[in-house]
Amino acid sequence: MSTALERFSINQMTVKQLSMPELVEACVALEIGNVGLWREPVQSYGVEATAKLVRDAGLTVTTLCRGGFFTAIDPEERARALADNRRAVDEAATLGTDTLVLVSGGLPPGSKDLHGARERIADALAELGPYAERHGVRLAIEPLHPMYASDRCVVSTLTQALDLAERFPAHQVGVTVDTYHIWWDDTAPEQIARAGAGGRIHTFQLADWTTPLPEGVLNGRGQIGDGSIDMREWKGYVEAAGYTGPIEVELFNEELWARDGREVLAETAQRFVRNVIS
Known part of the structure; x- marks a missing residue:
């Protein structure tokens, strides 16, 4: 593997037009050793089959996306969400990654109660955290840009994510730092330092x-x-906060998806070296 790409991880969504075997083959050809996977394509190809494919290719699965969506009020909906998240933990463990990324969920239909929604996330984490720990998996709360607060994620800042995560042991619950969602927030650097100090x-x-x-x-x-x-x-x-792990590039982009996936993967690796490492 190229030293410049040692920490680079390609998130599967960036090149979702590639099948699982095509993604693995392209990573090997470009000497990319890390990949972040998504549950839907993993399930489609087969969890065990995906685990074998990436393992045989010598790839490291850096994260699995995604769990979460904990904010439902209806007890049956909440039970289904928790069951699905336990399956997500099981899948992460099978794939050999220690990190399950969480998108926490938006406001339930008709609700305007952000505080209540965030408390229901905490309730879910209290149940899911110990289960994840038993399977060697950490939960990584991802704050999403505020424009997603109503329908996708009521956790909009690293401050909010850490306020939730710090109710639980760091080896159970931490955070995802994603530039797209937090770059606008002038408190984010301080919160990254806070997260690093707590190992989160x-x-x-x-x-x-x-x-x-x-x-x-x-x-x-x-x-x-x-x-x-x-x-x-x-x-x-x-x-500066002590993080030395993989750096994933996760792009949702219709124009990229319309192109040849191998070309996009090569371009993304080049951009990573040019704009992050060099």
Whole structure:
């Protein structure tokens, strides 16, 4: 593996047009040793089959995305969510990753109670954390940009994520630091230091912020170097906080998905070296 790519991890969503075997083959060809996986394509290919595929190729699975969606009020919905998250933990353990990324969930239909939704996340973590620990898996709460608060994630800042995580042991619950979601927040560097001091930076992800955002905004994460975020600066923050682990590039981008996935993967690795490492 190239030294420059030693910490680089390609999140599967960046090149979702590649099948699981195609992704693994492309990573091996480009000497990329780390990959972050998503549950849906893993389940489609088969959890055990995926685990064998990446293991035989010598790849390390850095994270599994995603668990979460804990904010339902209805008891049956909450029970289904917890059961699904236990399955996600099982899948992460089978794949050999120690980190399950959590998108916590938005407001239930008709609700305006952000505080109540966040408390239900804490209730779910209290049940899921010990289960994850028994399987050697850490839960990484990912704060999402505030534009997602209503329908996707009521945890919008690292402060909010850490306030939840710190109710539990660090080896059970920590946070995901994703540049796309927190770059605007001038308190984020201080909170990264707080997370590092507590051993709670469980994964670090990169995506750039480009404007104008596309309609729907979900698939607007820009290629590294195309937008407003100084990636070296944020790498500096997490490293100053003690993080030395893999750095995932996770891009939701319709234009990238319309291209040849191998070309996108090679380009993303090059952009990582140019804008993060060099």
